Amino acid sequence: MQKKQTTDKHALYLSSVQDPVSDVERISKIYSELFSKSAKSFREDFSGTFALSCCWVQSGDTRTAIAIDIDKETIEYGVNNYLKNLSSKEQSRLKTVVGNAITETSLVDIIGVFNFSYCLIHKREQLLDYFKKCLSSLNEQGMIILDIFGGSDSEILEIQEKDIDHHPAISPFLFQFERKSFNPITRISNYGIHFIYPDGTKLMDSFTYEFRMWTITEIRDLLEEAGFSKSLVYWEDFDDEGFGNGEFYQTEKEENSINWNAYIVGVR
Numbered sequence: 654m655q656k657k658q659t660t661d662k663h664a665l666y667l668s669s670v671q672d673p674v675s676d677v678e679r680i681s682k683i684y685s686e687l688f689s690k691s692a693k694s695f696r697e698d699f700s701g702t703f704a705l706s707c708c709w710v711q712s713g714d715t716r717t718a719i720a721i722d723i724d725k726e727t728i729e730y731g732v733n734n735y736l737k738n739l740s741s742k743e744q745s746r747l748k749t750v751v752g753n754a755i756t757e758t759s760l761v762d763i764i765g766v767f768n769f770s771y772c773l774i775h776k777r778e779q780l781l782d783y784f785k786k787c788l789s790s791l792n793e794q795g796m797i798i799l800d801i802f803g804g805s806d807s808e809i810l811e812i813q814e815k816d817i818d819h820h821p822a823i824s825p826f827l828f829q830f831e832r833k834s835f836n837p838i839t840r841i842s843n844y845g846i847h848f849i850y851p852d853g854t855k856l857m858d859s860f861t862y863e864f865r866m867w868t869i870t871e872i873r874d875l876l877e878e879a880g881f882s883k884s885l886v887y888w889e890d891f892d893d894e895g896f897g898n899g900e901f902y903q904t905e906k907e908e909n910s911i912n913w914n915a916y917i918v919g920v921r
Contacts, residue, residue: 656824658850662859663702663730665848668820669828673708675899676767680798681712683887683918684763688794693717694761696790698754699770702731703747707739710746721750721757755786764790764797771799772864775841777875780867784879788921797881797919801869804912808835808842808866813912826850840866872917881919889914 659665667673684692696719697706703720710718722728728751736744750757764787774780787797811832818825829847836842846860873884887901891910901916 656820656822658824658826658852658854660856662848662856663727663734664823665817665826665828665856666846666860667702667704668823669815669817669826669848670768670846671704672899673705676705676765677708677712679901679916680763680765683798683916684796687796687918687920690794692762694759694763694792695719696754696757696759696761696764697721698764698766698787699723699768699773700731700749701727701768701770702735703728703749704731704735705765705767706747707731707735707743710743711739714742717746717748719748719750719757719759719761721752721754723751723753725751755783758790760790760792760795762792762795764795766797766799769800769802769862769864772867773862775839775863775865777871781875781879784875784881784919787919788880791921793921795921797876799872799917799919800914801867801872801917802912802914803866803868804910806911807832808837810834824850835866842866869915869917876917876919879919881921883920885918885920887916887918 681692693715694717695709697703698721700706700720700722706718706720710716728749732749771780774783813830815828817828827849829849831845831847833843833845842864844862844864845858848856848859869886876884885903888904888907890898890900890902892898
């Protein structure tokens with residue numbers, strides 16, 4: 654297959670930011686370790702194009718998923734580009750919802766909140782309310798899992814870059830994650846995602862975000878206040894060059910680094 658350039662920002666995002674197959678494996682492993690059984694039902698909040706939910710239902714014949722996002726066009730993209738590639742049985746086990754995740758009441762084993770999307774909630778009382786609603790939507794043996802990032806360089810203006818050359822159909826490109834501003838008083842930070850091809854073709858600010866940069870301590874305190882029985886931190890290990898290697902382990906003590914990634918798991 655000949656590789657070609659594309660201006661499809663969602664395809665570029667999936668290729669450079671997301672790894673839903675690995676995410677499903679990690680989520681499943683953590684749940685099994687906590688509850689000594691396999692998770693069946695999954696809810697993806699702030700789901701975007703819900704590639705993760707698609708991979709979830711593909712990973713087991715009895716697994717079900719609910720994907721929720723407030724943006725209708727983004728959900729429709731997932732329906733037209735990802736859901737249609739599933740079998741009819743897999744499609745029947747995946748429900749898409751255009752709306753606010755707080756209003757969803759279906760009971761599930763796992764609620765996944767990825768790509769730092771909860772950082773779009775800036776007020777503590779609003780995030781606490783969200784976590785309380787999540788708790789009420791979990792089965793007795795249930796958990797919520799969120800990703801988080803930080804490090805000594807996470808509050809300075811910078812552009813993180815990564816060369817992407819693994820997609821079978823998309824030409825190699827440069828992924829850029831730009832931190833445009835950070836207010837240390839409010840902890841509000843503005844980001845932009847850019848995609849750049851070697852010939853100079855640029856898709857600048859394909860995605861922009863205004864995040865409240867919550868800390869691990871704040872999130873764990875909020876989960877406890879919301880009623881979760883405990884929370885756990887899973888830290889991403891590093892390769893020989895100091896980059897995250899996709900391997901996570903549970904820990905309560907780490908040295909700070911320039912940039913780090915972790916999961917926070919709240920147990921019902």
